[in-house]
Amino acid sequence: DFLDRSIKDTEDIKTFLKISPLGFIPSTKSKKARKYYYNYKYSSYHKNEDFLNEPIELINQRYPDSPFAESYRNIRTSILLSDPDRPKKVISISSAKPGEGKSTTAVNLGYSFSKLGKKVLLIDTDIRKSNLHKILKIDKGKGLTSYLTGETGLSEIITKLPKIPNMYLIQAGKYLHNTAELFQSQKTELMIQTLRENFDHIILDMPPLIGIVDPIIISRFSDGVLLV
Numbered sequence: 001d002f003l004d005r006s007i008k009d010t011e012d013i014k015t016f017l018k019i020s021p022l023g024f025i026p027s028t029k030s031k032k033a034r035k036y037y038y039n040y041k042y043s044s045y046h047k048n049e050d051f052l053n054e055p056i057e058l059i060n061q062r063y064p065d066s067p068f069a070e071s072y073r074n075i076r077t078s079i080l081l082s083d084p085d086r087p088k089k090v091i092s093i094s095s096a097k098p099g100e101g102k103s104t105t106a107v108n109l110g111y112s113f114s115k116l117g118k119k120v121l122l123i124d125t126d127i128r129k130s131n132l133h134k135i136l137k138i139d140k141g142k143g144l145t146s147y148l149t150g151e152t153g154l155s156e157i158i159t160k161l162p163k164i165p166n167m168y169l170i171q172a173g174k175y176l177h178n179t180a181e182l183f184q185s186q187k188t189e190l191m192i193q194t195l196r197e198n199f200d201h202i203i204l205d206m207p208p209l210i211g212i213v214d215p216i217i218i219s220r221f222s223d224g225v226l227l228v
Helices: 010-017 031-041 056-062 067-082 102-114 144-148 179-183 186-196 214-221
Strands: 090-094 120-124 158-160 167-170 201-205 224-227
Touching (some): 056 067, 067 102, 090 214, 144 186, 179 214, 186 214
16 A cells, blocks of 8 residues: 555545546446446436447537536536636646546536537647547548648638537647647647637647647646646
């Protein structure tokens, strides 16, 4: 126990990192989480036999009264109340390494904000491993890199999500090696300023933090960074 210094619960976050967690999302692979699913599946709300196999990426949209959706709403509320005098309009989301749920959190959190009647924009800035268009089942097309390299205009890369009111997406676009230089450009800063004027909330799905400089650059444009 003395040698194991890994963080296991929210109390460890408070103890070792000296910050308060905004919320807690159970792992869909854990036994307790599966029990959540099981109880919800056989509740009076749903009799869907496939519910246990549902991907968590769209859980907030497809099952808004589930315990998982409620967990994301709790995080939304925590963000809104964290600093009422300085609203978090642009939020960057990242994780230490891939596969920890940053894109899942971006989509579910964006959906939670959209249910408040807010106009929400998701931006996939993980150019190396873009994922949002796959989660949202949008055909891959021109995106962020297309705009930053001057190929297209800003309005041409903003996609209205057909099944989710008030939500929009900017895809990552084609892979480029010089993403750090693109994100440091004045064009990126001007883009974020323009988008701030047209959307209530902007969520940036950033690359993982370890070994990649991009999220450090991108986070400069946000009002807060959410670590998953």
